[in-house]
Amino acid sequence: MKFDASTNVSVANDDGSVQFLCPxxxxxxxxxxxVSRQIVVKYVCPHCGFEGPN
Ligand SMILES: [Zn+2]
Incomplete structure (x- = not known):
C-alpha cells in the first residue's frame, strides 16, 4: 500500500500518481x-526532510 507523502491518501487506485526518489x-x-500534483501541495522527504517542489 502506498500513500501520498503530503496527504497520506492511498494512491493504490490513483492512476495519476507518481513516485520518485528525493531530489x-x-x-x-x-x-x-x-490531486497533490494538480494543486501543487508540498511534500517532505521522509529521509532528509527536504521540502518540495520548490
Ligand atoms: Zn531526501
Whole structure:
C-alpha cells in the first residue's frame, strides 16, 4: 500500500500518481497523488526532510 507523502491518501487506485526518489538525498521515496500534483501541495522527504517542489 502506498500513500501520498503530503496527504497520506492511498494512491493504490490513483492512476495519476507518481513516485520518485528525493531530489536532495536520493534515498527517500516520495509518493504523490494525482490531486497533490494538480494543486501543487508540498511534500517532505521522509529521509532528509527536504521540502518540495520548490
Ligand atoms: Zn531526501
Amino acid at each position: 536532495a538525498c536520493s534515498k527517500g521515496m516520495i509518493v504523490r497523488s494525482k
